[in-house]
Amino acid sequence: MILRRLRDTAADARAVQTVARAAFRHFYGTSRDSPDDHVLSTQQLARTRHLARADADGCWIAERDGATMGAALSLRREGVWILALFVVAPEAQGQGVGRLLLERATAYGRGCLRGMLCASASPAAARHYRRAGFTLHPAMTLRGAVDRAGLQDPGDIPVHPGNAGHRHLLDSVDRRLRGAAHGPDHAYMIDHYDELLIADSLAGSGYCYRHGGEVKLLGATSKRIATRLLREALARVPQGRPALVEHLTAEQEWAVDVGLELGLSLETHGWVALRGMRPPMPYVPNGGLL
Numbered sequence: 001m002i003l004r005r006l007r008d009t010a011a012d013a014r015a016v017q018t019v020a021r022a023a024f025r026h027f028y029g030t031s032r033d034s035p036d037d038h039v040l041s042t043q044q045l046a047r048t049r050h051l052a053r054a055d056a057d058g059c060w061i062a063e064r065d066g067a068t069m070g071a072a073l074s075l076r077r078e079g080v081w082i083l084a085l086f087v088v089a090p091e092a093q094g095q096g097v098g099r100l101l102l103e104r105a106t107a108y109g110r111g112c113l114r115g116m117l118c119a120s121a122s123p124a125a126a127r128h129y130r131r132a133g134f135t136l137h138p139a140m141t142l143r144g145a146v147d148r149a150g151l152q153d154p155g156d157i158p159v160h161p162g163n164a165g166h167r168h169l170l171d172s173v174d175r176r177l178r179g180a181a182h183g184p185d186h187a188y189m190i191d192h193y194d195e196l197l198i199a200d201s202l203a204g205s206g207y208c209y210r211h212g213g214e215v216k217l218l219g220a221t222s223k224r225i226a227t228r229l230l231r232e233a234l235a236r237v238p239q240g241r242p243a244l245v246e247h248l249t250a251e252q253e254w255a256v257d258v259g260l261e262l263g264l265s266l267e268t269h270g271w272v273a274l275r276g277m278r279p280p281m282p283y284v285p286n287g288g289l290l
């Protein structure tokens with residue numbers, strides 16, 4: 001078996017996608033927690049290539065006889081190391097492939113005092129992360145149809161669509177919340193998600209990405225702004241599409257309260273794993289880019 005850096009090619013992106021799909025299917029079976037195939041096929045290909053370009057030394061794949069056995073993709077942003085993806089093909093699990101991949105990826109984070117990742121419910125993954133020094137924060141998921149009757153107030157804080165011109169605001173909010181901007185990841189998110197919402201007033205600032213029914217990332221300087229942004233994002237979920245807000249630790253009760261008020265159901269799922277930092281708040285992390 002060899003470990004090599006991921007290349008920014010369609011073939012490598014497809015290989016990572018195939019092994020990720022097989023690993024998650026094997027773990028989740030056909031449960032509804034299994035990531036959506038469409039999301040895996042379009043966004044993940046683009047995100048894999050984005051990381052291969054931006055973080056070549058943090059993205060590794062394992063190969064045996066030319067077949068991809070696993071992948072660990074990680075990124076580094078202003079002193080925070082982030083694990084974006086960690087998967088091993090079902091037939092190769094339990095043989096130490098994951099450990100070798102994670103060693104390479106974590107070496108890229110050497111010198112970063114802080115680390116973040118969103119973990120699946122896999123006990124094997126939790127074992128790896130705890131051993132790597134991460135604190136595991138149990139996470140909640142909100143999902144379901146948005147009760148639009150609960151959305152009738154117009155909102156006192158103005159929210160408007162954002163674009164790449166808001167980069168300074170996004171970076172400022174990120175640095176205040178987690179000590180690091182998302183840097184090039186904003187360009188990726190602006191290109192691949194349906195919309196970016198911005199709130200910027202005397203009361204504070206914040207932003208939120210939404211794609212379809214999913215709230216992909218939200219950060220704000222106060223709970224009041226965060227609540228307003230989350231309500232607006234959920235109001236914009238297309239009719240008939242279920243809403244999904246994931247990776248909520250107990251610190252994000254403001255978000256849990258918004259979801260419950262709008263009729264979403266609350267479940268536990270996986271972990272937000274952090275090293276050298278407390279959960280940012282108010283914040284809804286992005287599963288792969290944190």
Ligand SMILES: CC(C)(COP(=O)(O)OP(=O)(O)OC[C@H]1O[C@@H](n2cnc3c(N)ncnc32)[C@H](O)[C@@H]1OP(=O)(O)O)[C@@H](O)C(=O)NCCC(=O)NCCS
Binds near residue numbers: 027092
């Ligand atoms: C998590 C994953 C990448 C690990 O890869 P792997 O190659 O099987 O990992 P390794 O063989 O290096 O190590 C497995 C470790 O987990 C342990 N493990 C396996 N199943 C376990 C279980 N049910 N409970 C606790 N520990 C378990 C093994 O004992 C081993 O620990 P050890 O090093 O102390 O012996 C792989 O299981 C996977 O792809 N899972 C599905 C996708 C997923 O959930 N990925 C994580 C996303 S956050």
